[in-house]
Amino acid sequence: MTRDATTAELVARARRLAVPGERRVLGIVGPPGAGKSTLARVLVATLGPGLAVEVGMDGYHLSNAVLAGLGRDHRKGAIDTFDDAGYAALVARLAAARPGDPPVYAPVFRREIEEPVAAGVAVPSDVPLVVTEGNYLLAPSGAWPAARARMAEVWYLDVPGDLRLARLEERHHAFGKSRDDARRWANGSDQVNADLIEATRDGADVVVRWTS
Template identity: 50%
Template sequence: MSALAPPSVPRDVEHLCDLIGRLRAASAPGQRTIVGVVGEPGAGKSTLVEELVEALGTDAAPAPMDGFHLSNKVLDDLGLRVRKGAPETFDAHGFVQLLERLRDQREDVVYAPEFLREHDESIAGRIAITRDTPVVLVEGNYLLLEQPPWLEVRRHLDAVWYLDLDHDERLRRLAERHRSFGRAEEHAWERARTHDQVNAELVRRTRVRADLVVRADGGHGLVPSPG
């Protein structure tokens, strides 16, 4: 893969069709296409995947990395609760095994876990992905990390799209998310600017490994990246 910055495309209502077209063009009869959507915390990855899955209907299913959050009990036992969201707070090996099963397409149905923000916990077997689902969209922060076991993720993905968002808008969204789940405004901003930002900088360094950058403007759509 080239060390140069990956190409960029815009996304709004019109350009969402471009991304859908890319997914359809990459699909072949009887073969599954697995595309990763990566980006810093708060960039809007889940929203983009939801839009794509809604547009593709039964031809697509999500497989979110966040479903592999370690439980709060386990994080407490390990002394990692304060680091929740960092790479070491996920079952990365389990995530890789899920991708292997999705790639093999040997099972009639693969059940993936889903993280429910309102409960701050993952629920096992919440997403059913049938063998004949042609497109799977894998969403998460750490799809392009080069440290083990995360480095095994990339080989199971046909392409990876990096969703980029203006720094200030991304922090605002993160703080709003934290407030919506009960944090006081001061603590919400502190979390966004400290712990979340450490994770964001780690993810940002993987941007060059993406196949495509989709740049968000934080307003009514997406604009081309200057890169």
């Protein structure tokens, strides 16, 4: 069942996970264009750097060179175009960290170059909440279940299909695709991924429609 939730309600729920002296990982999952990264940034900015830091799953995209070598570059973003074992290992390190431990450095994905960049974000050990977002946090295959097992909560972010597609087309166009190519990608490869992701929603702790 999907429940409507305001920004204030979601921030309050995240704040309850941010217990000083402890470490919890909050996952935000949903199909491409659902607003996962936007919500993660809002939560982290509102809670502040002393309570929360964002670490995206997209830092574990395989590089363009590796994808080309595997023959998967034409469907970048599919579940088998990520290093799921690497991501699961990172989530385990993040979940296990305690105050006094050295920081954990996580990769980031740079859309302007369409490549992952190593050690793009530092996660201090005394920050109690790590917010991680991505498409496949609830996937039942590969190493994804190991990553999900270390998350205190996972929220599935729901959004009307027409709005999600419009966002995707604009994103692809903003990063260099023609309007026609942006539309084809959003309705093609992205939609295949969205269908897979939607099938995992029952594994979430809560399914939310972010209203404001």
